[in-house]
């Protein structure tokens with residue numbers, strides 16, 4: 001059985017996911033490594049137990065503490081190639097707000113973070129069994145070109161910022177599906193969400209807010225998604 005330990009960081013979530021071995025999904029903003037390691041310890045593990053640091057995408061609130069955590073854990077950092085340049089530069093790229101909050105938040109969201117060279121490139125269809133996790137990587141672009149999701153065999157999915165749960169970054173009504181504050185391509189966001197639903201995802205663990213059920217997302221999509229031409 002896979003166990004999921006959500007970690008609430010300054011604005012984003014990270015997750016310790018424990019199968020045969022523990023992995024870390026996302027790393028928060030810069031300087032959040034102590035909070036993450038405390039959560040890992042609470043789950044019963046030390047930094048050297050981590051088999052993998054998986055980044056759902058290259059934004060500063062998810063990749064910010066990756067360089068430091070790699071140093072402390074010696075675990076490889078995996079990221080889709082399309083977001084590699086972002087972490088090499090330590091800057092978000094092309095943040096396109098989807099609404100007022102994203103626009104207001106842009107100056108903070110665009111802050112720099114420690115650069116690093118990813119150790120592993122994620123390919124769609126890659127399974128994580130060798131890292132102790134029964135699940136598969138799916139390419140789910142739209143928020144960023146290199147956004148990926150980890151779909152566990154049990155149906156839970158870690159979808160990063162493909163969508164958000166709730167209002168004010170997930171503080172209110174975290175189970176309510178919302179568009180992410182930024183999207184590279186909104187149409188592609190909708191396509192990626194539908195891809196996950198079609199693959200049988202049942203519960204979405206997100207970078208902000210959540211978890212959100214597939215049922216709530218299906219209902220929301222029929223309301224917000226523009227009709228296909």
Ligand SMILES: [Zn+2]
Pocket residue numbers: 057059143161
């Ligand atoms: Zn993001």
Ligand SMILES: [Zn+2]
Pocket residue numbers: 012059061062161207208
């Ligand atoms: Zn985020």
